Amino acid sequence: MxxxxxxxxxxxxSEYHKKHGGDIVWELGTGYFGCRDEHGNFDPKQFADTAQSEQVKMTEIKLSQGAKPGHGGLLPGSKVTEEIARTRKxxxxxxxxxxxxxSAFSTPVELLEFAQHMRELSGGKPVGLKLCVGMPHEVMALGKAMLSTEIYPDFIVVDGAEGGTGAAPNELSDWVGMPLEDGLVMMQNMLVGTGLRKHIKLGASGKIYNGMGMAKHIALGADWCNAARAFMFSIGCVQAKRCDKGTCPTGITTQDPQRQRSLDIEIQSQRAALFHSKTLAALGEIxxxxxxxxxxxxxxxxIITRIDAAxxxxxxxxxxxxxPNSLLDTPGDxxxxxxxxxxxxxxxxxxKNLTDAMGTTLLAHKRGHY
Structure with a gap:
């Protein structure tokens, strides 16, 4: 719709993703849900069987998310119903x-090799990465691995630390990971500075909810934008932050049949579709x-941004x-x-010790050497 x-x-x-024939991007996190063996390791055969489905257009390796980068998560047994267990294996x-x-990789090169393996198993469909940017050297390491192996993910989705879920620890949600603007610019710079931008599309996600948010992040380098929270709002989420407790008052994140009555699919599906079309119309006007x-x-x-009140x-x-190519030709500049x-x-x-290296750089800058 x-x-x-x-x-x-x-x-x-899940069976519900497939029910109405929509286009799907299948995201794989650290649990490899839907394509895992009994020990929780990646199962190539299960992955191939599902990834080659006509509805699955792309697959995405989730390294981290903005709400809780580097943390993982736990779905309580009380919420692991028969249908969820069936979906997640x-x-x-x-x-x-x-x-x-x-568990399938631990280095930048191994990550790219895993992505290439996924692309082969899916019959050549696009495979990408999703991450909330942490330390800048990790982004640069990914670029060096791509230059070395000549394996390129088809896309990279940069998630901002603004991203949210009611199940995230507050400290991580508030303080860990880069905001979307900073992370997106850094990823764009790495790809441009290494000459790799032509191989890879960039997506942006992290509290993008209107046409201006899309316009700004496309101007900064994104080819498209993803939204999660905004679509949750469109179907009635009030940010009660009870996602992990089963007591969502609007029926969206609960298995309680009584509470689920608050979710009227006929009405809220139209609202989600209308929200999308109106947001794109606003982008077009901008x-x-x-x-x-x-x-x-x-x-x-x-893009003009306000620094302070004045x-x-x-x-x-x-x-x-x-x-272009500046990280290859003149990285010192x-x-x-x-x-x-x-x-x-x-x-x-x-x-190398970044504290010492960057301290030396800053000292030289203060002395006028740069």
């Missing part, structure tokens, strides 16, 4: 763990008011935007010099 694809989230591809009525990290005919014409120089600046004065040198294709950890 809404004419948009649906990302499954990491909970698995886990025992019913037992706690279901999403580990903090993946693009037209800027003199363009397509969102891809939007550029960073069109100052506004072009966003190009706030963030560095790298020239970029703002990412120390991060680039600390990155390795063989590990997500820094290979």
């Amino acid at each position: 809404g004419d948009f694809y649906h990302d499954t989230g990491e909970g698995g591809l 886990v025992p019913a009525h037992e706690d279901c763990l999403s580990p903090a990290g993946h 693009v037209g008011s800027c003199g363009g005919v397509h969102p891809s014409e939007l550029d960073p120089h069109q 100052q506004s600046k072009s966003i190009m004065e706030v963030h560095p935007f790298l020239p 970029t703002a990412y010099c120390d991060w680039w040198e600390a990155a390795s294709k063989d590990t997500f950890k820094p290979i």
Whole structure:
């Protein structure tokens, strides 16, 4: 009805996703739900059988999410019903763990090799990554791995720390991970600075809920935007933050039949579809008011951001935007010099002491050496 694809989230591809024939992006998190063996490890055969379904258009490896990057999660056994167990390929009525990290890979190169394996198993369908950016050297390590292996994910979705779920620990939700604007610019700079941008599409997600949010992040480098919270609002979510307790007052995140009566599918499905179409219409009006005919014409120089009560600046004065291939040709002249040198294709950890390196850089800057 809404004419948009649906990302499954990491909970698995269910019979309900398939019921009405919509386009699906199948997201795989650390639990490999729907394609796992009895020990929770990735099962290639199960993955191939599902990924080759006509409705599955792309698959996405979730490294982290903005609400709780690096944390994982636990679905209480009381919520693991027979149908959820069937979808996730886990025992019913037992706690279901999403580990903090993946078991199928542990280095940047292994991640890309896993993505390539998934692409082959799915019959050549696009495979991408989703992550909330943490430390900059991790982004640079991913770039070095792509340069080394010549394996490119078809897309990367950058999730912002603004992302939310009522089941997230407050400290992680508030403080861990980069905001979307910073993470997106960093990923865009890495791809442009390494000459890899032409191989990879960029998605953006993290509290994007209107046409202006889409326009801004497309101008910063995104090819498209994802939304979760906004669609939840469109069907009645009031952010009661009871997602993990089974007591959602609007019936959206509960298995309680009485509470589920609050969710009127006939009405709320139309609201979700209308929200999508009106948001795209608003984006079109913004693009037209800027003199363009397509969102891809939007550029960073069109974004002015307020610094404080008295100052506004072009966003190009706030963030560095790298020239093509600059991380390959003149990394020392970029703002990412120390991060680039600390990155390795063989590990997500820094290979040199960043505290000392960046302290030296800052000291030299103070002395006028830069």
